[in-house]
Amino acid sequence: MNIQSSMIHTNKSRHILPQGEIVVRTLHSDPSLEYLVYVPRSSTPESPVLACIHGLSRNFHEQAKAFISFCETYGVILVAPTFTEEHHADYQRLGRLGRGQRADLFLHRCLEEVNSLTAVDITKFYIMGYSGGAQFAHRYLMAHPHRILHAAIVAAGWYTFPDTSLKFPYGIRSSRKLPKVVFNPEGFLRVPISVMVGDQDISLLGLRTTPELDEQQGNNRLQRAKNWVNAMHIAAEAYGFKPLVSYTEIPSVGHVFSEFCDNGALAERIFNTLFEQSPPQLEE
Numbered sequence: 284m285n286i287q288s289s290m291i292h293t294n295k296s297r298h299i300l301p302q303g304e305i306v307v308r309t310l311h312s313d314p315s316l317e318y319l320v321y322v323p324r325s326s327t328p329e330s331p332v333l334a335c336i337h338g339l340s341r342n343f344h345e346q347a348k349a350f351i352s353f354c355e356t357y358g359v360i361l362v363a364p365t366f367t368e369e370h371h372a373d374y375q376r377l378g379r380l381g382r383g384q385r386a387d388l389f390l391h392r393c394l395e396e397v398n399s400l401t402a403v404d405i406t407k408f409y410i411m412g413y414s415g416g417a418q419f420a421h422r423y424l425m426a427h428p429h430r431i432l433h434a435a436i437v438a439a440g441w442y443t444f445p446d447t448s449l450k451f452p453y454g455i456r457s458s459r460k461l462p463k464v465v466f467n468p469e470g471f472l473r474v475p476i477s478v479m480v481g482d483q484d485i486s487l488l489g490l491r492t493t494p495e496l497d498e499q500q501g502n503n504r505l506q507r508a509k510n511w512v513n514a515m516h517i518a519a520e521a522y523g524f525k526p527l528v529s530y531t532e533i534p535s536v537g538h539v540f541s542e543f544c545d546n547g548a549l550a551e552r553i554f555n556t557l558f559e560q561s562p563p564q565l566e567e
Contacts, residue, residue: 300400302326303355305347307365310389311396316370318393319343319363322401323355331432331558332397332405334390335363338414339375339489342540346413349544353554360403364393366419375418375440376452377426379460387423409557411435413540418442421476425455428470435553437479438538440490441500442511445472445518453499472519476528477556480508481536481543489538504538 300306303324310316323330335350337343343363354361366374366386373382378389394405409432412420417439424431425443445468446454455466485503492502500507509530516526536547543549 300397305344305351308396310392312392316389316392317365318396319347319361319365320393320397321347321351321354321361323351323358323360325355325358326360326401326403327358328402330358330360330403332360332362332394332403332408333557334394334408334410334420335361336410336412336416336419337363337366338412338416338540340414340540341365341367345540349540349550350554353550357554357558359409359554359558360397360401362393362397362408364390375415375422377419377422377461377464379458380462381460386419387426390423406430407432409433409435411437411553411557412439413437413543414440414538422452424474424476425466425471426464428467428474431474433475433477433557435477435479435557437549437553438481438484438504438543439478439508439511440504441496441507444499444511444514446514453496468518469522472515472522472524472527474527476515477531478508478512478528479531479533479549479552480505481533481538481547483535483537486538505532 300320300322302322305319305321307317307319335346337346343365347361347363350361371378371383371386373379374386377387378385398405407430410420417436420434421436421439422443424434443452444454447456448454450456451458451461457465484505501510512528512530515528519526533547536543
């Protein structure tokens with residue numbers, strides 16, 4: 284399947300994205316921004332949408348290639364925004380004032396354009412993020428829980444904890460650097476979240492470390508994932524909710540995306556988790 288530049292076909296004045304092709308599009312409302320979209324041949328107007336968020340290596344092509352066969356199997360439309368250093372230097376933390384554009388709002392614009400081209404419903408969608416993308420994905424769902432059906436958070440470097448005493452991005456106390464964003468635990472604690480991390484993901488290479496962060500979250504990605512999941516469980520129980528955050532530790536896998544795919548069956552795990560198993564339901 285070919286990766287091609289932005290193109291669309293016209294049908295009765297309606298633009299339809301080509302099926303079965305990885306397409307890199309410039310955003311109609313801002314040609315300086317790009318996103319990738321894959322509409323499977325198996326898609327229908329009722330197809331689910333998966334937002335796929337790259338890490339700091341910005342390997343969105345590699346991620347798309349790893350996932351497209353599963354998109355065909357499950358009939359899933361894949362949308363992958365491209366967060367560049369120039370425009371979205373702070374995308375992992377949603378894009379705070381003075382650090383580039385708002386990354387969450389860029390994702391919304393990508394989804395709205397895909398809706399205009401396919402008529403697929405984008406009011407609620409699935410999201411997965413890897414490494415830096417996992418940072419964005421879990422913070423996005425905490426800021427916009429009403430949009431997310433289920434999230435896969437894979438190998439995040441560090442997390443926003445459900446702690447109202449700490450200002451974002453360490454906790455969920457509102458920050459003036461992220462105007463009009465309110466983190467409501469009664470919203471995000473109701474979103475099913477699947478956290479995955481390799482059991483060998485203990486290297487400090489590329490990992491943000493400070494004494495305060497290490498004390499709060501742990502010394503490596505493995506420890507931080509466990510501690511965040513535990514904190515989310517405690518928070519859910521404090522609100523009287525059934526915890527909806529699961530934790531999966533993948534044996535013999537480190538932090539390299541291709542290794543995770545080859546040795547940890549990452550794509551299969553994500554699609555099985557998001558689209559085969561029924562998300563756990565809150566007890567009323």
